[in-house]
Amino acid sequence: MIVKLLSYNIRFGGRGREAELAEVIRSVAPDIVVFQEAIEPDVIARLATQTSLPIWAARRKHSIGYISRLPIAHHEWHYPAGAKHSFLEIVIEGSEARIFGLHLSAMFSKWSEHQRAREIQSLLKGIKRYQEGFHVLVGDFNTLAPGEILDVRRMPRWIRALIWLSGRDIQRETIKIMQEAHYLDGYRRLHPEDKGYSFPVWDPHLRLDYVFVPEKFAERLLSCEVIDRQAKATVASDHFPLCADLEWE
Numbered sequence: 001m002i003v004k005l006l007s008y009n010i011r012f013g014g015r016g017r018e019a020e021l022a023e024v025i026r027s028v029a030p031d032i033v034v035f036q037e038a039i040e041p042d043v044i045a046r047l048a049t050q051t052s053l054p055i056w057a058a059r060r061k062h063s064i065g066y067i068s069r070l071p072i073a074h075h076e077w078h079y080p081a082g083a084k085h086s087f088l089e090i091v092i093e094g095s096e097a098r099i100f101g102l103h104l105s106a107m108f109s110k111w112s113e114h115q116r117a118r119e120i121q122s123l124l125k126g127i128k129r130y131q132e133g134f135h136v137l138v139g140d141f142n143t144l145a146p147g148e149i150l151d152v153r154r155m156p157r158w159i160r161a162l163i164w165l166s167g168r169d170i171q172r173e174t175i176k177i178m179q180e181a182h183y184l185d186g187y188r189r190l191h192p193e194d195k196g197y198s199f200p201v202w203d204p205h206l207r208l209d210y211v212f213v214p215e216k217f218a219e220r221l222l223s224c225e226v227i228d229r230q231a232k233a234t235v236a237s238d239h240f241p242l243c244a245d246l247e248w249e
Helices: 018-028 041-051 110-126 157-165 173-180 186-190 215-220
Strands: 002-009 032-036 055-057 065-068 072-078 087-092 098-103 135-140 183-185 209-214 221-226 242-247
Touching: 002 018, 002 098, 002 135, 002 209, 018 041, 032 041, 032 087, 032 098, 032 135, 041 055, 041 065, 055 072, 065 072, 065 087, 110 173, 135 242, 173 183, 183 186, 183 215, 186 209, 186 221, 209 215, 209 221, 209 242, 215 221, 215 242
Parallel strands: 002 032, 098 135
Antiparallel strands: 002 242, 032 065, 055 065, 072 087, 087 098, 135 209, 183 209, 221 242
């Protein structure tokens, strides 16, 4: 079975932009959508209806939610020690494979990168018992991968000031931790030369959204694309969504 998984940060809950968000989602025809900033459950319920993905879950003030056309056997929010947001575990019916949706702390500075590193270490510790089986980590990591260029000139002045104060760049601990834990950056594996920018939609110059799979399941990642050419994507949110086709169990 091929599962089309969409990751989408819908910005501040998405209220008032449901029609545009739904149009972007319908254009992709995913099997399941994992949201970040899904803090208003009634918005997620409307998106489930408007996209014909009728199975959904969201909790007020919790960043991660989902909608799905596939039956879900189990979902559960987990709370890593010291994390700003919970992460969401999703199990598709008939499978032991898992999706872990996450949203790491924002802000660009040396200190916030240390926070994200602590969060991802805590999350990886929490899912250690699933390490041998197929699983996917997906969401807004709010950080850059090692080796990727940060064009500070294109960032707001207050963020430029934070970066300057913390050493004129940001550290790349978080994605390095994922790599050292033997996870593959899905987009970069399939697009080694493309930039893959997903943020912000009005001036894309940062790749903050990721799909990770364990290295030993690399062949199960069939495609990974930033959805940046759909007409409504530039007004639906400040992030472009990220879509991956995965060979499920």
